[in-house]
Amino acid sequence: MTKASTSLGRAIACLLVAMSAAAAIALVLAPAASAVWVTAAGRKIDVERLTKGPSTTPNPLVEPLDSIFQNLEFHGGEVVTSLTTYTIYWDPSGAEPYPASYESGINQYFTDLEHDSDASENGQSVVAEYNASSGQYADYDPRFGGTFKDTDAFPSNGCKEFSNSPVSGSTCLTTAQLYTEADAFIASKKLPTTKVAMYFLELAPGVSTCSIAEETSKEGQECSPGTKHTVFCTYHGYSGEGFLFSPQPYTVGTGCGSPERPNGSPSDAAISDLTHELDEAITDPHVSAWFDGTQSPPNGGGEIGDQCNLQFAPTGTAPNGQGYDEIVNGHYYDIQRLWSNDGHACLTGISDYSQISPIPTFSSTEVATDEMSFTALRSPFVVAHYAWNFGEGAAPTETSAETVTHLYGKGIGAYRPTLTEYTENGTGIGTVRTIGVGIPTIERAAATDLGPATATLNGRVNPNGAALSSCTFEYGTSTSYGQTASCRDVGAVNTPESVSAAIGGLSPNTVYHYLLLAKNANGEAKGEDGTFTTTKALAPTVQTKAASEVTSSSVRLNGTVNPKGSNVTSCVFEYGTTTSYGKTIGCATSPGSGIEGVMVDGQIGSGLAAGTTYHYRISATNSSGTSKGGDVTFKTS
Numbered sequence: 001m002t003k004a005s006t007s008l009g010r011a012i013a014c015l016l017v018a019m020s021a022a023a024a025i026a027l028v029l030a031p032a033a034s035a036v037w038v039t040a041a042g043r044k045i046d047v048e049r050l051t052k053g054p055s056t057t058p059n060p061l062v063e064p065l066d067s068i069f070q071n072l073e074f075h076g077g078e079v080v081t082s083l084t085t086y087t088i089y090w091d092p093s094g095a096e097p098y099p100a101s102y103e104s105g106i107n108q109y110f111t112d113l114e115h116d117s118d119a120s121e122n123g124q125s126v127v128a129e130y131n132a133s134s135g136q137y138a139d140y141d142p143r144f145g146g147t148f149k150d151t152d153a154f155p156s157n158g159c160k161e162f163s164n165s166p167v168s169g170s171t172c173l174t175t176a177q178l179y180t181e182a183d184a185f186i187a188s189k190k191l192p193t194t195k196v197a198m199y200f201l202e203l204a205p206g207v208s209t210c211s212i213a214e215e216t217s218k219e220g221q222e223c224s225p226g227t228k229h230t231v232f233c234t235y236h237g238y239s240g241e242g243f244l245f246s247p248q249p250y251t252v253g254t255g256c257g258s259p260e261r262p263n264g265s266p267s268d269a270a271i272s273d274l275t276h277e278l279d280e281a282i283t284d285p286h287v288s289a290w291f292d293g294t295q296s297p298p299n300g301g302g303e304i305g306d307q308c309n310l311q312f313a314p315t316g317t318a319p320n321g322q323g324y325d326e327i328v329n330g331h332y333y334d335i336q337r338l339w340s341n342d343g344h345a346c347l348t349g350i351s352d353y354s355q356i357s358p359i360p361t362f363s364s365t366e367v368a369t370d371e372m373s374f375t376a377l378r379s380p381f382v383v384a385h386y387a388w389n390f391g392e393g394a395a396p397t398e399t400s401a402e403t404v405t406h407l408y409g410k411g412i413g414a415y416r417p418t419l420t421e422y423t424e425n426g427t428g429i430g431t432v433r434t435i436g437v438g439i440p441t442i443e444r445a446a447a448t449d450l451g452p453a454t455a456t457l458n459g460r461v462n463p464n465g466a467a468l469s470s471c472t473f474e475y476g477t478s479t480s481y482g483q484t485a486s487c488r489d490v491g492a493v494n495t496p497e498s499v500s501a502a503i504g505g506l507s508p509n510t511v512y513h514y515l516l517l518a519k520n521a522n523g524e525a526k527g528e529d530g531t532f533t534t535t536k537a538l539a540p541t542v543q544t545k546a547a548s549e550v551t552s553s554s555v556r557l558n559g560t561v562n563p564k565g566s567n568v569t570s571c572v573f574e575y576g577t578t579t580s581y582g583k584t585i586g587c588a589t590s591p592g593s594g595i596e597g598v599m600v601d602g603q604i605g606s607g608l609a610a611g612t613t614y615h616y617r618i619s620a621t622n623s624s625g626t627s628k629g630g631d632v633t634f635k636t637s
Contacts (some may be wrong), residue, residue, distance in 0.1 A: 070292065072130070072304065073343040073387040073396050074430020077288025079130055079138035081524035082143040082196045087484075088185060095204040098250070103147070105267025106274070110144040111506040112329035115431035116391075122326055124275065126306065126338040126347050130283045130290045133251045133432040138282050144188055145197070146505050150185050156533040159210040159223065170226045172208045178247045180241060180401070180628040186243070187432040198244035198281055200274055205250040220480050225254035233257065236277035244285055246277040262318035262332035272312075272335045273307065276305035285377075290430075293395050308338030308346035314346070344426040351577050358383050358421035360431040366464050370437055375403045376419060384424045391415035391435075412438035436464055436525040439520040445498070451595055452508035455532055457485065462496035466520035473501045475514035479529055488514075508624075509535035510565060538564040539625030540591070544617045546597075547634040554609035554637070557602045558619035559629055561591035568592065573602040575616035579631055591620060608636050 021101070065473065086567040087110065089103055116122055117140060159172035182201055183379040186193060203209070208226035222231035226249070233256035236246040248270060251257065257269040279301040283290045291303045302309075314323025314334055324332035325348055337346035359378035367373045376386055390406045392415065397404060408415065424429035431542055435441045443472035447459035457473045470485035485501035506512065512534065516527040545558035557573040587600040600618070614636070618629040 007203055008548040009522075014634045022118060026320045061112035062588065065517050068091055070307065071282075071344055071387075071420075071422065071426050071428065072290040072292050072307070072339060072583075073616075074131070074289050074290060074418050074420045074428075074432070075293065076133055076391070076416045076430075076432035077133065077284070077286055078291040079127075079136070079289050080196065080285055081132070081136050081139045081282050082141065083114075083139075084143040084192070084197050084246075084280070086145045086191065086197065086199045087147040087200055087202060088150050088182070089147070089202045089204075089609045090150040090152070090181065090207075091204045092151050093621075094605065095154070096206045098202075098205065098254070099266045101263075101266045102250075102252075102270075105263060105265040105391065106270060107147050107268070108199075108331065109271050109328070110142070110332065112331050113142050113333045114144045117143075117328040122328055124279055124335075126337070126340050127279050129340055129342060129427075130304070131429045132289060134562065140282070142278065142282075144437075145192075148185075148189060150181070151199075152181065152185070154207065155181075159208070159227065170206050170209060171205075172227055173222070174210055175237075175247075177211060179237075179245065182245055193239070195238070195242045195244065195285070195585075197242075198246070198278065200277075200583075201245070201247045203247065203249045205252075207249060209249055211246055224249040225251050225256065230254075233273050233275055236281045238281075238286055244281045246274065246281065248274055257568045258312050258334040258336070260312070260314060260323040260334035262320065262322040262334055264322070268322075268334065271333055275335050276309075278596060280305045288433070293389065306338050308337045311337050311346050313337065313348075314519040341422065342425060344428040347579050357381065357427050357429045358423060360419045360421040362419045362431070362433070364417070364433070364435050366437070367405060370408045371405060371439060372403045372408065372435065373403060374417065374419075376421065379421055381423055383421045385422055387420040387422070389418045389420075391417045393515070395435075396420075408437045414439060414525050434525070434528055436462075436523075438464060438466070438522040440464060440468065440520055440525040441496075442516050442518055442525050444514075444516055444527045444530045447512075447514065447530070449502070450532060450535055452535050452537040452594065454502070454565065454595060455506060455512070455534065457500050457501045457503060457514050457516075458498065459487075459500075459527060460496060460498050461487075461516070463520050464517070464522075466522055468518055468520055470517070470519045470524075471499055472517050473503075473514055474517065475503060475512055477507075477510060477512055479513050481513060481515070487518075495563055506534050508534055510534050511518065537566040537622065537624040539627045540566075540568055540620040540622055542618045542620050542627045542629040543597075544629035544632045545550055546632065547616070549603075549635060550634050552637045553606050555604050555608065555614075555634060557585070557618075558614050560597040561587075561600055561618065561620045562597045563593045563622055564624070565595045566593055566624055568618070568620050568622050570608045570621040570626070571600055572619050573616055574619055574628075575604070575614055577612060577614060579615050581615065581617070585616075593622075612636050 071455040122218050127140050131137045154171050155177055157172050158174035158177045194551050208224045210223040223229045233251050234248050237243050249613045252266045252269045259270045282361040284303045295466055310450050315325045318324050318332040324334050326333045326335055337348055340347040358381045361377045363375050367375045385400045386406055387396045416430045418430055420428050420430040441462040443460040447457050449456040471626045473485045476479035476482040487499035487501055511531055513529055513531050518525055540563040543560045546559055547555050549556040568591045571582040571591055573580040574584050576582040585602040587602055613633055615631055615633050617631050620627055
């Protein structure tokens, strides 16, 4: 297949295999950073350490703040709240075949995960501890979408020109080659390419990969087993198409994964590796949500799996005599533990999680040119310390003080600072806001006054010392928006204040997106996307009123109709000498599609019998139904 890869920003997290300490130093010490990341060909690559994770028994008398906790901080991104997994076995004709039960064992594991989703006794449930900027929590509820066979021929070795090329006789493909194949295969099968789909590309035995081998420089290259520079087992990332992705080289017998075989299958060695990547993809799909950015290797940095890298602790013995630490849908597995901020430890399940977390919020104020003051607002739980990330790419600031200041070296612009709050045992969740330095700071608020066709959009704007020149809401049924409404009640322009806009003409029971934009002399700030759902359309409400202008042969019938926000397509008065009525006359004017009662009438000009009692009622119909008023009578003269 020749389709060009559209992959962007792959957040690659690698399971490292054993190698010498000297080799480890050569790999990770360039340049000093809070996590071991390099950027190559536009890809942000997270390289895991060779050690087996941080100590779970720190000494609080000598280790301050995050040196004690070694916890993950929130960096403002999203987590995965719904996910469907797929396996693709790239096994063309002539390739070395997978061992018996390898494919079936991996597929069985994904089936087992779906069966036992949300079960607290499984280690993967630890992901539910971590939240997103939207306020939602990561969800341990993976569905298995099925398995596929890719028989396309392997392309030519992409790693062969470098010193870490494959060993003689093997195939080595670059990250770009793997993404190109995944993009094309998924498109050919018309499989989902949304961010709630994750594909595991299983490579045939003898096929290796180098994560950044397409770079012209030889420094910082990492490759899987089967090369001259073996560093990792696998990694995860995301495609420009939106889906999550993890290539899985065949690494049985290379030191990757668990040494235990509780199912007696070679797939046992791969399952821990793919679980590591699955859980990191859920809690940090784009290297922008949960990872430890304050610590340098070997005792910190990385994601939920990195913190416990290669930590296995079998708790039982399977019938075949091999160790296991989890039973998923009745099958035995030995899977590495995952990092929990709660108690700053590697856990085997959320049953160990106290679930008592702060609820972080913060305010910001400009105190000088390009300098902002941040204050953590009071949480209902005791906060031991705070991790601030000011949105400039530097490592988070750890402090026990509620208020901090930060000078923005990059000057005027929009930033997304984050705050993670920790209780004394390390439990913490995070929050994020978009602020303006020099430009307005915008806070979106929930939409109110929701009806089937109307809503009021709300927000808060701080002009940050320069008068607002515009303030606008954009809204529509997608993030393309398409409609605008000017803010009302702008008032004083140099102080923070609430703004709103009443909108109409909406569709009933429909999800709408909206955001707030504000501009001053320094530039324009754009708020974050929010959503609201209009209420369901209701049938009109009607009331029959007393008749007027009664004569011996004519009358004016009266009533009120509230269209409930949906256009009234029929408005009539039913009348006759009994409550069976039998005759109708239309309303003189249409009630329209508003949300308030409208007076309507119908004039019967002649034909009535003198001295006779008549019954009548009003009837009105919109798209949601028909309503009829109560019976009222009049007597002709």
